[in-house]
Structure formats: C-alpha cells, structure tokens
Amino acid sequence: MKLPIPSQILLPVAHSLRRHPKRVAASLAVLLLGTGVTAFGVAPMAPDAADLPVRQVLEAVESLPTQAQTDSLTDFRFKLFRTESTRSSDTADSLLKRLNIDDSAAAAFLRSDANARLLLSGRAGKNVTAEASDSQQLLKLSMRWPTDDETTFKRLVVERGATGFSSRVETAPYVATARLSSGSIQTSLFAATDDARIPDGVAVQIAEIFSSDIDFRRALRKGDRFNVVYESLEADGEPLRTGRVLSAEFVNAGRPYQAMWFQPPGLDANGAAHKGGYYTLDGQSLRRAYLSSPVEFSRISSGFSMRFHPILQKWRAHLGTDFASPTGTPARTVGDGVVEFSGVQNGYGNVVFVRHRNGHETVYAHLSKLMVQKGQNVSQGQTIGLVGSTGWATGPHLHFEFRVNGVHQDPMMIAKQSEAIPVAAASMPLFKQLAVGVRTQLLAAASITQTRAE
The missing domain is CATH 2.70.70.10 (Glucose Permease (Domain IIA))
Structure with a gap:
C-alpha cells in the first residue's frame, strides 16, 4: 500500500527545482556516479593466478661476435703523463726513473744532446713533464724556465720521432692571470706573505708601493693586515714568475692605505706610451720625487x-x-x-x-x-x-x-x-671607472682571510 506524500514535503521540493535546476541536477549526477563506483567496487574479482595454466618456452640464443673487440683491445695503446722536479744529485737515469720511464735510448740522448743537458744544468727544482707509452718508453719530455725578458719564457722539448730523438728550444709568451690573496701581520711582512703562500716578489712590491706612507722596517704592528691582487705569469699553465701587483690595500695601526696600477691611455708629447704608476683610489699618485730606499725592501x-x-x-x-x-x-x-x-x-x-x-x-x-x-x-x-x-x-x-x-x-x-702628482683630468673618468672594479676585487681578496679563519 502506497502512502501519499504530504504536501508540506512536495511543495518545498518543487520550489527548489524551479529555483536551482542545475544544482539539483548536479547533485543527482554525483549520487548516481557514487552508486556506479559502489557497484564496481563489489564486482567479482578475476581468477586466482595460481589456477592459470603454466607453459615453459625454451629458445637457443647465439652470442655476439667478440673477436673484433678482442683484436681492438690488443691493439689499444695509452699514454702516461708525469711531472717531477729536478734535484741537485740527478743524473739522466735517476730523473727518468722517478718519471717511471725505462728507456736506455732516452737516457743516452739526454746525456749527449746539448739542448737536453739543460735539464740538469744550473739550479735544481725545475719542473719536467714527461709523456710515456704504456711500455714505459719516452715519447716527449718538456721543461720551461724564465728569461730576463719579463714577457717570454723558454721551453725545452725532447721528442721521439720515427728516426730517433730530437730536441729544440722554443720561446713563447707568458699568460698572465690575476690572483687574489690576503694576510695578517704577526711578526713581519715576509712571514705574513709566507703564511699566505704569496711570492716574495709580491711582498717586495707591496712594501715599495706604500713605502712613502708606511715604514715597513719600524712601523708595522701585530694585527696589521693586507689584501692584494697580483699577476701570476704562467708558462703552459705552470706559474714561472710573479707579475705586477694590480691593486693592494694595507691597514697599518688601524689606518687603511689603498693603491691601484693605472696607465693612462694614448701617447705622450714624444709619441711614446704614457708611463703607468700606482695611485690612491681617489687619483693621487703614489710615485714621489724620491724613493724611500736605495735598495729593494730589506732589513x-x-x-x-x-x-x-x-x-x-x-x-x-x-x-x-x-x-x-x-x-x-x-x-x-x-x-x-x-x-x-x-x-x-x-x-x-x-x-x-x-x-x-x-x-x-x-x-x-x-x-x-x-x-x-x-x-x-x-x-x-x-x-x-x-x-x-x-x-x-x-x-x-x-x-x-x-x-x-x-x-x-x-x-x-x-x-x-x-710631492705627488694626481691623475690627469683627461684620464680621470676612465680611472674612476676602473677604481670601482678595484674596490670590488679588494673586498673579494679580504674575504679570503675570513674564509681561511673559518
């Protein structure tokens, strides 16, 4: 028996359908979708895998040919590279032995060739780079050394050819790279630069640059500090000598002194390039009428x-x-x-x-x-x-x-x-532009000390 639906229920439902037909339709769709999902959830599962039939398949597989690869490996040759420093007690045989080279013909050539004898003549401590075969036979040997010319270096090359060994001495230009460093004075300037692994030539230049303002022999204080950017002159990637200090800062008794190298562009009245020099970062020359010392920085x-x-x-x-x-x-x-x-x-x-x-x-x-x-x-x-x-x-x-x-x-x-001479007015715009970069470099150099301390 069906019971009649009360009018107090039908009337509100009809009213809602008239006012919100889309909302009611959406609700019905969700309801039906949920019912569908529920129906899917209770659907019967697939058969158990254990009840399925099992079939074994056997198939012969042929291996790939390897003879060509084996032949290639047999013919493969590699090269060995090693660098050693010469010693005062070295002979051609002992040097080659430290380079892991077993080559009597190479040793005989190093003893007899005039160019090759440069390896063991003069001062010890020269870096020698050797290229050898996997059978420890010398293929190529080279050594570099500085000359009186600050722009070029010498390179000795000993090389094995089809008919034996040959040698040659070449001249090549340095590659200048900028290096940043810093240090703190505990006892002396040279002790501080040694601790920071800065070449003595840089220490001498720092003392020369600030010599008119700082007495490096009597006025240094413990805790004085310095930041420096300098050139390293490299030969085939090997540092051979120190170039020019590009910029520096020295704090003596709490007072900072800064300097940068600057060479005005163009030519002078005689048609020659303007001479470069060191200036404070506001453009005052650090070159005075007189040097403070008649010898390079010393005791x-x-x-x-x-x-x-x-x-x-x-x-x-x-x-x-x-x-x-x-x-x-x-x-x-x-x-x-x-x-x-x-x-x-x-x-x-x-x-x-x-x-x-x-x-x-x-x-x-x-x-x-x-x-x-x-x-x-x-x-x-x-x-x-x-x-x-x-x-x-x-x-x-x-x-x-x-x-x-x-x-x-x-x-x-x-x-x-x-007296000191300032930068010429015509060169001042360029100088100021470069000085901005110098300040950034010196700040970067100063951070090295902080990193080392941490």
Whole structure:
C-alpha cells in the first residue's frame, strides 16, 4: 500500500527545482556516479593466478661476435703523463726513473744532446713533464724556465720521432692571470706573505708601493693586515714568475692605505706610451720625487741616529742609513739627477754622489762595483752600482745619505714630504671607472682571510 506524500514535503521540493535546476541536477549526477563506483567496487574479482595454466618456452640464443673487440683491445695503446722536479744529485737515469720511464735510448740522448743537458744544468727544482707509452718508453719530455725578458719564457722539448730523438728550444709568451690573496701581520711582512703562500716578489712590491706612507722596517704592528691582487705569469699553465701587483690595500695601526696600477691611455708629447704608476683610489699618485730606499725592501742594520762606530770604537752621529744586503745587490738612485762623483773616497770606499734639484744630494757608499760616470744623467730607480763592503765597512751593506743644502736629513722623512702628482683630468673618468672594479676585487681578496679563519 502506497502512502501519499504530504504536501508540506512536495511543495518545498518543487520550489527548489524551479529555483536551482542545475544544482539539483548536479547533485543527482554525483549520487548516481557514487552508486556506479559502489557497484564496481563489489564486482567479482578475476581468477586466482595460481589456477592459470603454466607453459615453459625454451629458445637457443647465439652470442655476439667478440673477436673484433678482442683484436681492438690488443691493439689499444695509452699514454702516461708525469711531472717531477729536478734535484741537485740527478743524473739522466735517476730523473727518468722517478718519471717511471725505462728507456736506455732516452737516457743516452739526454746525456749527449746539448739542448737536453739543460735539464740538469744550473739550479735544481725545475719542473719536467714527461709523456710515456704504456711500455714505459719516452715519447716527449718538456721543461720551461724564465728569461730576463719579463714577457717570454723558454721551453725545452725532447721528442721521439720515427728516426730517433730530437730536441729544440722554443720561446713563447707568458699568460698572465690575476690572483687574489690576503694576510695578517704577526711578526713581519715576509712571514705574513709566507703564511699566505704569496711570492716574495709580491711582498717586495707591496712594501715599495706604500713605502712613502708606511715604514715597513719600524712601523708595522701585530694585527696589521693586507689584501692584494697580483699577476701570476704562467708558462703552459705552470706559474714561472710573479707579475705586477694590480691593486693592494694595507691597514697599518688601524689606518687603511689603498693603491691601484693605472696607465693612462694614448701617447705622450714624444709619441711614446704614457708611463703607468700606482695611485690612491681617489687619483693621487703614489710615485714621489724620491724613493724611500736605495735598495729593494730589506732589513735596516743602522738607522739615522747616534751609534757606536764599529771601527773608530766611539759614539758618533750616524748621518745616514745602512741597508744590510748581500754583495752584488743592485743599488738604485732614489730620484732623478746628475752624477756628481763616481769613484773611491776615504772611508766611503767606492761611492756615488748624485745631485738633484732644489739643493738635494744623495750618497751611495761601500759599493763593490760602480756603474755610472761623473756627469751622467740618472733617473729614479736606475741601478748606479752594486752593494759591497769597500772602505770602512765591516760587512756588505749600502751606506746611504740624503743632504739638503749640505745638511744631512732623514731620507724617510724626505720621501714622505716629497710631492705627488694626481691623475690627469683627461684620464680621470676612465680611472674612476676602473677604481670601482678595484674596490670590488679588494673586498673579494679580504674575504679570503675570513674564509681561511673559518
């Protein structure tokens, strides 16, 4: 028996169908879909796999041919490469043995060939690169070394050919790469650069660049720090010598000093390229009228002061500065001038007097060799003689004096007070542009110290 649906239920449903036909249709679709899914879920499962029939199939498989591969491996040859440093006790046989080469013909050639003998002549520590066969026979051997020319190096090549060995010496240009480094002073500049694995040539350049502002012999403090970007001159990827310092920063007693190398573009009035130099990052030249030292950075054995004279055995004023340096060290004039005297004079031994402008005069004494003559024009940094121990000297050193109108002066103070020349106005836009990059490089170099500390 069917019961009638009350009107209070039918009326609202009819009303909803009229107002929301799409919504009601969608609800019905979902309901039906759910019913379908439910119906699928209760459908009967497939037969059990264990009840299915099993059939075994056997088939013969032929292997691929391998003889061609075996023949290829038999004929395959490979090369071995190795690098060793020469030793003072090396012979041709011992060097080849360390290179894992067993080749009597190669050893005989290294002993007899004039070019090949360069391997073991001269100083030890030269890097030798060898290329050998898998049977330990020498195929090629090469060695590189620097020359007096700062732009090129020499390369020795020994090579096996169809008729035996041959050798040749080649000249090739360096490839300059920039290196960044930094360090902190604990005892001395050289100790700090050694710790940072920076070449001595870079340390010398840093001291030279800032010599007019910092006394590297007496004014360094523990905790002083430096950042530097410099050139490494490489021969076939092997660093052979140090190039120029490109930029540097030194913080001495909390005060920072910065410098960058800059060469103005174009030609001067004589048609020659403008000379480059070091400048502060705001464009002031660090090249003064006088260098602070007549020799490259070295230890001062006796400064401008009173001292006990080692020969006269009494206290007397020491009106100069003594630079302890090995015999043969180049002595250079600290400024442009004219040679006033070059010869032997009393306790000075071999001595050179140079007259500069404004009544200035410099003296270079105890030289082992004189390299200029009276009346000769000399320029700043020019070698005028070699350090020695002639005259009243107890050991090899350079005695240096600076006189103003005949009165002795402290050369360090004179160097600091000498004038500096700024970048020319025409070159200043380019200089400022380059200085921005230099600041970034020095910041990157400074981060090396932080990374090392961490």
